[in-house]
Amino acid sequence: xxxxxxxxxxxxxxxxxxxxxxxxGKLGVASAPPLEFSAIRFxxxxxxxxxxxxxxxxxxxxxALGPVVLSAIFGYLGYxxxxxxxxxxxxxxxxxxxxxxxxxxxxxxxxSFFGERVTTTKVAGFALxxxxxxxxxxxxxxxxEVSSQRLLGDVLLLVGAVCWSIYTVLGTITLxxxxxxxxxxxxxxxxxxxxxxxxxxxxxxxxxPTWSAGVWVDVLFLxxxxxxxxxxxxxxxVRRVGAGIxxxxxxxxxxxxxxLAVVLxxxxxxxxQLVGGLVILAGVRLxxxxxxxxxxxxxxxx
Numbered sequence: 001x002x003x004x005x006x007x008x009x010x011x012x013x014x015x016x017x018x019x020x021x022x023x024x025g026k027l028g029v030a031s032a033p034p035l036e037f038s039a040i041r042f043x044x045x046x047x048x049x050x051x052x053x054x055x056x057x058x059x060x061x062x063x064a065l066g067p068v069v070l071s072a073i074f075g076y077l078g079y080x081x082x083x084x085x086x087x088x089x090x091x092x093x094x095x096x097x098x099x100x101x102x103x104x105x106x107x108x109x110x111x112s113f114f115g116e117r118v119t120t121t122k123v124a125g126f127a128l129x130x131x132x133x134x135x136x137x138x139x140x141x142x143x144x145e146v147s148s149q150r151l152l153g154d155v156l157l158l159v160g161a162v163c164w165s166i167y168t169v170l171g172t173i174t175l176x177x178x179x180x181x182x183x184x185x186x187x188x189x190x191x192x193x194x195x196x197x198x199x200x201x202x203x204x205x206x207x208x209p210t211w212s213a214g215v216w217v218d219v220l221f222l223x224x225x226x227x228x229x230x231x232x233x234x235x236x237x238v239r240r241v242g243a244g245i246x247x248x249x250x251x252x253x254x255x256x257x258x259x260l261a262v263v264l265x266x267x268x269x270x271x272x273q274l275v276g277g278l279v280i281l282a283g284v285r286l287x288x289x290x291x292x293x294x295x296x297x298x299x300x301x302x
Contacts, residue, residue, distance in 0.1 A: 031212060041227065
């Protein structure tokens with residue numbers, strides 16, 4: 001297949017996998033405790049990544065693990081705890097509009113604490129995206145207890161986006177001396193170990209044998225297609241066309257997720273939510289106008 005066709009197809013496949021991840025996550029936590037669900041996901045993903053590491057003879061270094069551990073704390077424990085608990089309170093359409101769209105802006109701001117210069121465009125982009133996120137959250141509030149629960153879910157989704165942004169910035173440190181597959185394999189394994197105890201605060205994994213086939217399909221999709229497959233494919237796209245162009249795949253995530261949520265979950269996003277999503281994307285574009293070629297790009301995480 002020609003490169004001109006293969007690379008865009010791969011980028012679109014990455015965005016589709018991330019979008020499907022939001023749907024699988026929403027369906028999964030509707031029938032299984034969110035922290036147990038997340039822990040099992042990363043246990044499975046860690047096993048698959050370990051197989052890939054052995055098959056590809058990837059060297060795993062055990063020194064200087066501090067940044068990798070921090071990556072696991074924010075990117076796997078923090079992100080999944082906040083996002084998957086948030087998904088039990090808010091619809092997948094909220095997650096699609098809040099998380100993958102705010103992550104690039106939050107990452108641009110977080111990077112300033114690791115030596116990157118804060119520019120006027122970054123600050124303006126952050127402000128614009130914040131307005132968009134406020135519109136998305138406000139659109140879902142109609143008063144009453146259910147609306148209050150949705151508000152809490154949206155706030156948890158936003159905190160999860162902050163965690164993933166920190167994880168992405170930490171990646172600029174870990175990837176200086178380690179390969180992407182080494183970082184992901186280590187962080188996923190550490191993240192699984194960190195998430196595992198929190199499952200005992202729910203049902204202690206006693207319910208896992210009773211999970212339906214649908215829940216297992218959801219967790220396997222997230223573990224193998226999203227965590228292992230799409231992240232690997234994303235880095236392949238980065239090598240082919242550079243980080244700047246590869247990052248464009250994240251812009252498809254909100255649109256694809258909203259479409260899937262309408263078809264598969266029956267979500268009906270409000271018009272103001274869609275406006276808010278467009279405002280967030282405008283803020284993302286403004287804040288990331290001067291991303292350097294080759295700089296790690298924040299994924300539309302799931």
